[in-house]
Amino acid sequence: MVLVLCLGDLHVPYRTSDLPQQFKDILLPGKVGQILCTGDICTKEMYDYLKTICTNIHVVKGQFDEDHAYPETKVVKIGDLKFGLVHGHTVIPWGDISSLGMVQRQMDVDVLISGHTHEFRTYAYEDKLLVNPGSATGAYSSKEASTTPSFCLFDVDSTKATIYTYKLKDGEVKKEKMFFEKRA
Amino acid sequence: MGWCHARRYGEERQEGERRCEWTTLSSSDFDPLSVSQACGDASADNVVVDEEKVSRTTTTTTASDEEDEEKVGSASAVELEEEDFDPLSGGTGGSASGGDAERESGAGRAAQADLGGRGEDALSGIDEGEAKKFGYGVGAASYTPGYERKMNWQDWRGRRNKMLNVRSFLNTDCLSKEDKESLSVVTVNLNFQVATTVAPKDGGGGGGELSASEQRLRALEDAIESRARERSRTVGGSQLSAAAIRKQALSDQQEMVERLRLLSNDLSTAWAKNQRVVAVKIAEKTASLLEKQVQHIDFLNTGESNLDDGLMITSLVFYPAIYVFACEILDTLGDLVWDRILRKCQYEDNGTFVRSLGRVFTHESVREEASYTCRNWFLKIAGNKSLVGRIYLEASVSRCHHFLIGSTHQEELHDKVFLRLAKMCRGIAHPITSSFARMYVARRGCALLPDSSSFGFLDVLLSDVVQTFKGLAMSEVNNSPRGLHLLNIIEACLAYIVESQGKVLMAKTSSRESKNNKLKQMLRLITAGGGSQPGQMHPCSLCILQHFLRHLPHDFVLEYAVQLTQVVGSALEAEAPQESVLTEHYVAAQSECFAQLGVYLSSASVSAKTQNVVQLRKDQQRQVLNMTWRVVLKYKSLDQFLQVATTFAAFITSSFGDREINVFLQSVHKHVHAFLHSADDAESQDVDQGVPKRVLSKQHVSQIRETLLHLFGYYKETLGDLSPLFAFPSLVHLIDLTFSSSTEKVDFAETLLGLLFWQRALNQESSLSVTDPMAQQFCLDMCQLVSDAIASDINSSWTRSGGSSSRARKAGRSISTFILCCDFGGNYESHLGFLSTCRRVFHKVVEVQELCIHLACQIAARILHKSCGDDPQRHTGATLDIAKACIAFCHITIPSLPGMNPKLGLMQQAASVALMNGLVSQAESLLKAGVNMAQEAEADQGGSGRELMARAPTQASYCANFLKSCASLCLLLPGHPQKGPLYVVHGLEGAVTESSDKIALLPMVCAFAQESLPYHCKGVDSNDVLYAGDEDFHRELQEIGGKMIAEAVQGLLDRGTAVGAADDALLLAIDTILSSCQCSAVLQNKLRTLLDKVERRGGGQYKAIARRLLTSGA
Amino acid sequence: MSLQVKLSRESLVYYSGETIQGQVTVLNQANTAHAGLKVTVKGVLHLMPGKKELGKVEQTFTLLRKSKQLLEAGKIVGNTEIDFSLQLIPESGSELYETYHGQNVAVEYMVVAELQRTGLKKPLWTTVDFILERPAIMEGKSNAVKTFEIGDIGGDLSSKIVGHVQTTSVDIRTPIEGELEVVSAPPLEGIELQVVRKEKIKIPELVSETTSEAQCCELVVGDVQRNLSVPIYCMLQKFVVCPSLETSKFDLSFLLRLKIVYKDGTAGTREHYHDIPIELQRLERA
DSSP, X not given: XXXXXXXXXXXXXXXXXXXXXXXXXXXOTTSOSEEEEOSOOOSXXXXXXXXXXXXXXXXXXXXXXXXXXXOXXXXXXXXXXXXXXXXXXXXXXTTOHHHHHHHHHHHTOSEEEOOSSOSEEEEEETTEEEEEEOOSSOOOOSSOSOOOOEEEEEEEETTEEEEEEEEEETTEEEEEEEEEEOOO | OOEEOOOOHHHHHHHHHHTSOOEEEOTTSOOTTTSOOOXXXXXXXXXXXXXXXXXOSSOOSSOOHHHHHHHHHHHHHHHHHXXXXXXXXXXXXXXGGGGHHHHOOSHHHHGGGGTTSOOOOOOHHHHHHHHHHTTSOGGGGOOOTTOOOOOOHHHHHHHHHHHHTOHHHXXXXXXXHHHHHHHHHHHHHTOOOOOSOOOOOTTOSOSSSOOHHHHHHHHHHHXXXXXXXXXXXXXXXXXXXXXXXXXXXXXXXXXXXXXXXXXXXXXXXXXXXXXHHHHHHHHHHHHHHHHHHTTTOOSSOGXXXXXXXXXXXXXXXXXXXXXXXXXXXXXXXXXXXXXXXXXXXXXXXXXXXXXXXXXXXXXXXSOHHHHHHHHHHHHHHHTOOOHHHHHHHHHHHGGGHHHHHOTTOHHHHIIIIIHHHHHHGXXXXXXXXXXXXXXXXXXXXXXXXXXXXXXHHHHHHHHHHHHHHHHHHHSGGGOSHHHXXXXXXXXXXXXXXXXXXXXXXXXXXXXXXXXXXXXXXXXXXXXXXXXXXXXXXXXXXXXXXXXXXXXXXHHXXXXXXXXXXXXHHHTTTTTTTOOOHHHHHHHHHHHHHHHHHHHHHHHHHHHTTTSOOOOOOHHHHHHHHHHHHHHHTTOOOHHHHHHHXXXXXXXXXXXXXXXXXXXXXXXXXXXXXXXXXXXXXXXXXXXXXXXXXXXXXXXXXXXHHHHHXXXXXXXXXXXXXXXXXXXXXXXXXXXXXXXXXXXXXXXXXXXXXXXXXXXXXXXXXXXXXXXXXXXXXXXXXHHHHHHHHHHHOTTOOOXXXXXXXXXXXXXXXXXXXXXXXXXXXXOHHHHHHHHHHHHHHTTTOHHHHHHHHHXXXXXXXXXXXXXXXXXXXXXXXXXXXXXXXXXXXXXXXXXXXXXXXXXXXXXXXXXHHHHHTTOHHHHHHHHHHHHHHHHHHHHHHOSOHHHHHHHOHHHHHHHHHHHHHHHHHHTTSOOBTTTBTTHHHHXXXXXXXXXXXXXXXXXXXXXHTSSSOSOOOTTOOOHHHHSTTOHHHHHHHHHHHHHHHHHHHHHHHHHOSOOTHHHHHHHHHHHHHHHHSEEOHHHHHHHHHHHHHTGGGOHHHHHHHHHHHHHHHO | OEEEEEESOSSOEEETTOEEEEEEEEEOSXXXXXXXXXXXXXXXXXXXXXSSOXXXXXXXXXXXXXXXXXXXXXXXXSSEEEEEEEEOOOOTTOOOOOOEEOSSXXXXXXXXXXXXXXXXXXXXXXXXXXXXXXXXXXXXXXXXXXXXXXXXXXXXXXXXXXXXESOSEEETTSOEEEEEEEEEOSOEEEEEEEEEEEEEEOSGGGOEEEEEEEEEXXXXXXXXXTTOEEEEEEXXXXXXXXXXXXXXXXXXXXXXXXXXXXXXXXXXXXXXXXXXXXXXXOBOOO
């Protein structure tokens, strides 16, 4: 029963000043077991902040993470599920399901987590799951001036996962959940 | 090669989304983050990190991801450790108590290192001597179990130097210039290395000839006699001139000190030769020297000042030095005697070991021979006629009493010995001799009675010395330079005793009540009587009080803060009209007292927030402040004023509000101004207002700087806003006045920046926001100073390559934080203007340039969001102008950045933002510029894709990623009216040189061919709107797509069987083609052939692709 | 060739009636012939005339004399050590007084070893002193505190120095303790405490009474502050004093003398004395 936090596209301080306070209030240290971050954290301070939430953090390189030599992709096995992590700015077109599918096949993972669009999306694609946790800070994306802050949380139990998503709408945190099971 | 680009994009997506069944949770439903339980162990067994190297579409031979991760981890770890930059490290550091070291006035402080430890000892020579005598090797002569005898010359030298560098002596005005020079020469000369080993002379002593030490002893006696004679000679008519006498006096003193130094060596030598009588004689003579040295200084009747003032002062000045050496000799003797008796306890006369004596022993376990010897020693010492000699010698040998009473009976030792010695000191009438004797007794007592519960002897000593001091100070006679010296010397002894008593009190007394009672007693003793008005104390008590205040418990000080302040403040009220020599001294003492109080008050008010510390009430605080400031404002000397001001700064800022701080700053400014513009000659009243006549000393500057930094820091910490500070007009003036030289200014600026802007708080509330324009301007000036200074500094530079120096790095970061902190409210124009200023001012700092670009983009995005509600069509003229200005700003600034990374990313970001705002042409030009830059970069590096990858993989992959990202962005761009819809597409295609990379652009082409594009930018009509159904458009797309596929497939077929990364490329290419479009049968066959090439590879990707190929064929 | 005597007791303190033991060592290079080795323990009382009494002669009385012949005439081969023991029994009619070296009276004890040599060579001898003490007595005489008050110093009627001494029966091994306070006085140069001994010689040839200073301790140096109490603490030195004694031949008595040196106008210094008689005893240690 591992809790995995997925978030990304923070863009602090270049596009926004900080994570929303409501998110900070619920992201307390010690609650999650891992963090999968899609990138564009931009500064060391945010990375350190994420580290305080959980020391086990995996980050991939986004467009504006230059100072740190993050890898471009990462594969992490949690439970019996393989998670793939990529930022997604090299996926043409951005957030496209087939192109993401290509990446998923290339990395050979069960769940692909990508970002860059700053929009929360999930697709079930050929028995696999494609997840975009959106931007945790609601930073402006390459095509929209403001986005809804969101992130998601995986509760992994061998081949099953419960996915919770948290979105900040009108100052309130809205939560949703869904189930995913890997088919053999 | 047929293919059809129609794919069911939209349908697939909707299908994919639909299959995800989301249920909304209400606030009462369970979700893992709402429950406060820490689940998710980081070390879950199931987690396995599996690194795959499929990160780049092109080959990479090195740079494994694992290594990267390691580097990330370790780089950040290293980063964290390097963060030892202390924003205040540039200053003198710390509060006023750090200045303590400079306030020490000599003698008393010296012996602190001795407390609790054993004194200096003689040398290993003794061991050898004794060992040889008893016929066995040195190794066995280690009879010091648990007793450490270390030669602590460092300590001694330090102490001695401290004694010799008594500040007031060298600063005194009554010594002529030559004297001062000679004194300083003497001080330098005395910084010698006392010899650390003295080899025992073989052949033994004895016999008829006088040993060298005895000769020296004789010489010393002769010197004392001759000088006494000389003095009486100078009574009647001075044959020699005053200067000559002084010179003579100096050289005599030097000689004396030199002789003492040699004698101290002789002591150990003599002892080693068993010439114990000689050793004792040396000690006795030393004590008598201490007595006779100042005997001639008549401290009561100035009518008969038969001696030159200078002569007397010289003797006075040298007394501490002589004292130090004498103490050395006496302590050595004490140790030697102790060792001898200890040896007697443990060994027989012929050297056989009897038993060892532990640290703790009773008097029964001491051998009879040893106690007999011990008694003999005491008897011998007691037989000395001279009182002074007896006091000093008994104090030095007092440790041996333990042999008679047992090692733990410290109370007995105290009562029998030290109490008596303290009282015996009363028999010495001469104030200097008695004070120093008292100091010695105090020192030895504290050293030897660490565990005793009774310390009454210190009380006796203290009250006696206070009385002596006061008696001297209050007698009118001593209102002279000589009197000042006298008082200074005695003050040193007094300081030592006060502090010992204070320390002992702190350490020993258990209950707070008894501690406070004791302290009150001491206080009463110190402040008792002598003032011209009832309830007022004599100013000389200030001198004592300043030492007393040094080591007190906080709650005591705070309890009596008001009374203390009152007493200190009123002490000098009567003195005002008369200016005597001592007044200055007293004023200095007063300011010291105030400063001490300030330290306590400041630390109390600062720590009150974190702990439950006793606090003063508001009215009490106000009282204290008013009383203090009333007096302090009148100070003429900047030294003293600043001393108090610095310590009170923290108190004022934390306990009072803006009004008080304003007053504080004003008074500081006034004083500094007055100091700088005061002429030495009071007559020249035509002072040119603009030109300061004097310069602030380094200490002044650092004190003011400290205060200022504290103020800034306070405002940052507590208010998070610097605006109130700039409401004080004196602040900026003060800064200008204080930091006159540019280096000082830069230093201050750097420290200030570090203090204010080093920490980037993540929490929005606690971060500093600079809203006040004056504050912004001020900080900008500071930043500019620093950046210019660093630019001109050859040791550091602003270049990015190879990692800039830490100074530049820190400054860059601080400046960036400052820019981030500047808050313009909703005024985008001024914000942008500010950014342009920054860009201009910090044109060398790359970090800042990047930040400005980011911020400009942010402004543009924010305008769109806030003013136009995300719809660019709602732009007003004004907002659109600002947006254009932002984009223009980016357009100009980005090309000036060095290196590709993150230039290209910024270009793309700017292009996106432009597009969002509806500025299509700007977006296009930005994108085009970016693509050109990428192309040029490749050309610069030379060679085509693969070679480029080999040489600079990071940069190459960065360019490649950029181009892919551009491809996705292109989808948003409408076509060019003249150059056609796919103008940018062509450009991109041209930029990507490697044919295998070109296939990556295929999805873009196919996306264009859709009925509706996967995403749109609000307010911008993209190609699907513009060219829907246009046949030329689709044909062109078909052409491009077809060409791409053909080239790719051909290229892959031609390549033959390749291994490793080429397989990845192959698979990716096949996948791309399959995913993007519908393939004809021919194409499918070709793809199948290609796939077979890598059949041996297997793996998930292969299988998936194979499956897709199969299903698509069907 | 040389002779050495070493006594077994480290402290060299013996009591009447005890046996004194020791070793005589002959350091000898080669074989030497000798005419006998004798060891003697001697105790002598000296009564000396005063300086001013010319014409009078010192009188010596033997209090103790015991000898033993250690070796008969013969040869000594190399270094030889011989033990001896002698009894400390006084001569008839004498008493063993304590070791004391005074002005005109002295009592000393020693062990002499003498080696007679063959031929015309002078005999070799060596001597070692030792100390004889009388046994301590159980109780002292009186233990009262003795206060004193000194007034009328140099004609100044208002002057006053007060103080006290712990006891006038002083154990010779304990220090003389007390206190002193100057209430008012003319300007002082110093105050000293002297232990003064009075030796009265009774034998008809040398009748005399001498007062001499045995020991001196400074208590106050310079013009001390008024109304401040200064301790008196004086440890009696060995051999210059001994327990107060009255014998047929001589009397020894002691007193404490406070010597006050003060400035007399501008004409220099003068002295004022105050005596306190004391009794010295050797008491049993508690």
